Amino acid sequence: MRGTVWAERKSGPAAAAWPRVLYKSERRMAYILTLANQKGGVGKTTTAVNLSAFLADQGYSVLLVDADPQGNATTSLGLVKTALPATLYEAMLGQLPLDHVIVPSGRSGLYLVPSTLQLAGVTVELLQQQERERRLARLLQPHSESYDFICIDSPPSLGLLTVNALVAAAGVLIPLQCEYLAMEGLAQLLGTVERVRQHLNPGLHLIGILMTMFDRRTRLSLEVLQEVQRHLPGKMFNALIPRNVRLGEAPSHGMTIWEYDQQCQGAMAYQLLGREFLGRLGISSAPAQQHKEGAYV
């Protein structure tokens, strides 16, 4: 893979959008993507799970990090929280190495760092610790060469867990619900991204804004699109995620949208997003070789 996709990426049209891929002695590093929005229920987890599954299906090695104490990404992939040997919580507190926390998702090429409600305690327990906002970045760094993509699902807040997710990432994708007041809070989120970029992670890049729960029959959805385009030209993904009942049902079965109903509108929209996401990174093709051997350690 190193000689194909990564070389193409280096010279591709959007190579500048790939600030974290380093060519150190032919070794590559994963592209780390954080899904963030402090508003709840906008589609962060749905996007993290289905984009990760899309990338794995394309032959990439993907690690999905559930950095939300709600543990919705963990549940969405069908994992039973009470049966988990360890979670991100122990790794964040330095009690266990991340290797002991990563679990296979049961899908080829897709691995998970699971979480449970216990993770909520991290914010208080790290209060006295130095560089507490870099914990996740430091945990992921040694694993970067084992995966092509690391996707981090963050909680609906701008607290320590989201800041950790932004500090660890090369790119941030913001899902935005097509609803009244959608833009409210966006300025605050973009301000946080900018502050993290200035003070903690100069490589952080806004990869795009993804419009979710889109309903083309309503004037409101179209107005929200126009407003985002006007305020942030070029940042909105062309792929629009429709409000789709199948997307809402899939997690309750522990399935990705392709496992649950690959013909539905939601699946098609997420496929378009996956392609567009790769395109924004300057990648037009799937890896020449299937999943990197030994991605799961």
Ligand SMILES: Nc1ncnc2c1ncn2[C@@H]1O[C@H](COP(=O)(O)OP(=O)(O)OP(=O)(O)O)[C@@H](O)[C@H]1O
């Ligand atoms: N496009 C969609 N159409 C219909 N339902 C959706 C869609 N996207 C997500 N949902 C459903 O809406 C709810 C919220 O979505 P999701 O959990 O992805 O949002 P979130 O931003 O991660 O929420 P939170 O902030 O609580 O973590 C879930 O029940 C999900 O299944």
Ligand SMILES: [Mg+2]
């Ligand atoms: Mg969520």
